[in-house]
Amino acid sequence: xxxxxxxxxxxxxxxxxxxGILDGVTTNPSLMAKEGxxxxxxxxxxxxxxxxxxxxxxxxxxEVISTDYAGMIKEGKALAELHENIVVKVPMTVDxxxxxxxxxxxxxxxxxxxxFSAGQAILAAKAGATYLSPFIGRIDDITWDGIKLxxxxxxxxxMQAYDTAILAASIRTPLHIVQAAKAGAxxxxxxxxxxxxxxxxxxxxxxxAQFLADHKKANG
Numbered sequence: 674x675x676x677x678x679x680x681x682x683x684x685x686x687x688x689x690x691x692x693g694i695l696d697g698v699t700t701n702p703s704l705m706a707k708e709g710x711x712x713x714x715x716x717x718x719x720x721x722x723x724x725x726x727x728x729x730x731x732x733x734x735x736e737v738i739s740t741d742y743a744g745m746i747k748e749g750k751a752l753a754e755l756h757e758n759i760v761v762k763v764p765m766t767v768d769x770x771x772x773x774x775x776x777x778x779x780x781x782x783x784x785x786x787x788x789f790s791a792g793q794a795i796l797a798a799k800a801g802a803t804y805l806s807p808f809i810g811r812i813d814d815i816t817w818d819g820i821k822l823x824x825x826x827x828x829x830x831x832m833q834a835y836d837t838a839i840l841a842a843s844i845r846t847p848l849h850i851v852q853a854a855k856a857g858a859x860x861x862x863x864x865x866x867x868x869x870x871x872x873x874x875x876x877x878x879x880x881x882a883q884f885l886a887d888h889k890k891a892n893g
Contacts, residue, residue, distance in 0.1 A: 777801030810843035827857030
């Protein structure tokens, strides 16, 4: 399973990259706004900086803002030309699926976002999406089961031999990461805090403290 970080914060991306386990980055307009990145020129510059930080062969999802097919194609082509790492992030809408199909014919990688059902997942795969982003946390928010959806999509994709990778999004906790891995996700994208949370276990802390104490006793 691949690890993507879901942020537009360059320091967080650098920290995740330094761990040696980072495979890519996802962003969206909300994350850009959170970092105070506004204006088309600044946003495009920020995407280039992200690509330069993660290095070669690391996919970076950059989302289109347009909601109509023609606008998506225009934006997506411009984003794809920015850097070879760019994956065009497209919403799960009628025009979005049309755009994904067109991008697929142009060999432009895509990430179909805002996915909340297995039916939507089938449409995205049929259109040739590179990645599919079901939103686990947001599904849980309305008392449905986000992990169950990952399991369902994984079963369908395996049975139908679809090439689209399941990118579990809206990950909020370290437990979500583990559950997504068990459910068959090909990728998880999450904030740095969720990734760092995987390191934590009280027995690790206790064991390390004991090792250091024993070493000090033995060596003065």
